[in-house]
Amino acid sequence: QVQLVESGGGSVQAGGSLRLSCAASGYTYSRKCVGWFRQAPGKEREAVASIYTSNSSVYVAGSVRGRFTISRDNAKNTVYLQMTSLKPEDTAMYYCAADSRGGCPTISEYDYKNWGQGTQVTVSS
Secondary structure, eight states: OOEEEEEOOEEEETTOOEEEEEEEESSOOTTOEEEEEEEOTTSOOEEEEEEETTTTEEEEOTTTBTTEEEEEEGGGTEEEEEEOSOOGGGOEEEEEEEEESSOSSOOOGGGEEEEOOOEEEEEEO
């Protein structure tokens, strides 16, 4: 059974940093597409970043480009989202998703087969 578990969320002040992790069990990240999405209260879920674990091809959304970095450690079967210079508007529940039905990187949530439960990130001003 595939299970994705996010961790690393928390509360920080604006300008701070957090590193989110998405660990997989019952599943290997080798040659897989993994994405990070976020959803703030009252807003639609939006793509943050995506990575193809085989060659580290990445996509990073314009709203976080230059501040967020997606990376993978295949040996640890974990994908990371390093978030720096955090802003209050980054406050959201962050989800990881894996295994695209289509190409990769992909920002379409409908492409992903497996999802984690999410980790909350709260940025105060």
